[in-house]
Amino acid sequence: MSEKPTTQQGASAATLGTSEKFSAYFRNHQMVAVESLAKLLATPASSLLTWLVIAIALTLPGALYMAVNNLQQLSGHFEASGQMTVFLAADIREADSNALRLRVASLEQVNKVVYVSPEQALEEFTQYGGISEALSFLDENPLPAVLLVEPPLGIDKEELSVLVAQIQSFKHVDSVQVDMAWVERLLALLALAQRLVAVVGVLLALAIVLVVGNTIRLSIAARTEEIRVIKLVGGTNAYVRRPFLYSGFWYGAIGGILAWLMLGLCWILLQGPVSDIAELYGADFYLQPLPFEPTCWLILSASLLGLIGSWWSVQRHLVAIEP
Template sequence: MKQTQSRAQRQASPGADKRTRSTGAVAARTGFGDLWRSWLGHHREVALESLRRFFATPMASTMTALVIAIALALPAALQLGLANFQRAVAGWDGQPQVSVFLHKDARDAAVESFAAKLRSDPAIAEVTYISPEEALAEFEQASGLGDVLAGLDANPLPAVLLLRPRDTQDDDKLQILVANLQQQALTDSVVLDLAWVQRLTQLTEVGQRLSAGLAVLLALGVILVVVNTIRLHIESRREEILVVKLVGGTNAFVRRPFLYSGLCYGFCGGILAWLLLLGGVLLLSGPIAGLSSSYGSNYALAGPGFSYFIGLTAGAALLGLSGAWLAATRHIRAIEPT
């Protein structure tokens, strides 16, 4: 009788059963915006915490950043030196040049006729005549021996014709041109400056390759320094990592603070490397300016500009991040709660 009465009551009020069921737990779906804000908030908190830990141990952090800075400053200094060397020789076009020294007793009319003949030669692009007086004045200015040369009875320098060949890539044609010039009646001697051009080009190439090789080796050294530093940080926080993993923290979640630590080490190392370069340039700029002025030049040593600052800091930060990722990925994966 009671069961029949309860069924009748439920049939009479069907909404009552629905209201009873609706009072249970309700599952809510998290939106993409909430996930994005949570992800950004965690990154912000982790970055600030990494900075706080970095400055909490200033001596150890500075020493690590200084090691990174020295490793980065060495190839950067070599590259900066090559850039200054190329800028110093930028006024010289680097093309082979033939110097034809004429006999001292050659007459002016014969020299002019010989120069006109050479200008009409299709193998020669340009002919420049330097008289003995002009050669002596240029030598006095370059050597600073004006008082000594003034005491000479006669000008010891001959007239010179500077020839610029049209085809500078074919060594055989250059050698044929030199042989033809040596057979001329007014020619005393012929000098081809091709060897100096080749040596300068090879020296520059050697410097560039040396700089690139040194940069690769020292970049590996920076990564190893960061790997060892982050490994020590992980070992010192092993218990904390175990607790985070026990409550469900993923490897990516645990790894994130150490990535920011490696980024801090690399970025500060890049700043210190730029400061080391700047200090070296300031130390050498005075003597180099004095040396260049003694040769009648106003050449000044160029320092590391804003592009060097951006390159060093960004490259160092990337190396620090790479080293931290390698260390954290390997060692955090090995730490698992039992």
């Protein structure tokens, strides 16, 4: 009967010992992380230089990603519009034009139809300098009547092709024009730009690993005697490695934050001019900043690259230092 309390007390002591070990382990990591950051801040010139190199290396693929993301939104807007121009026969009567407009408007895949008479088209053309003088030499109006057909938003290419063929088959329709070729070219360029972002990102990621690795190598070389003393008194490689790993983490994390700030500055400087250009072309488009999720990935990736660079450098140079 008297042995049970002793056993429970021993188990409690063992549990407490394990809890204290974990607590001490995390406290040590916290202390090393803070001390590593303090050492970097104690040498602001060299640390800032490394942070700026990392930030610039991350800003380039980040800016390319922002550009591709905004162009995707812009191309999606135009691709979804897909307005068609239906040119009517030159000898069509006004009654036939109205009947054709009503017939096209009754189609399921048509949202809106606007009829432009030859006189209205001529009036619009005369507003352009030089064209009005050329038209004045003609005996009659050469412009045909036109139907501006607006399909629903989000219509795919197959449905649009069927709609074009259906309207083309109507009587008094001369031709149907859908100017989507430039959108397809833009989409092809966007696919190329996405591949370019990936390639540039990988190359600059390798550059960041090398920059952090070289910086940590110099730090190890400057603390060689200190490392020998620590190993002499029983310090393990894991214990010696820890502050260098945290230094690499801080290099990457702060470099990523600086890259995000640079991208934000670029967005602020370019937002106004881009909106002005879009307004001149009659487009409701605003330059979008880097979204929240890619921002988190940017900083997280930078931190991970810093860790990889420091780990690679420590593994190469730390084992060679013996007491």
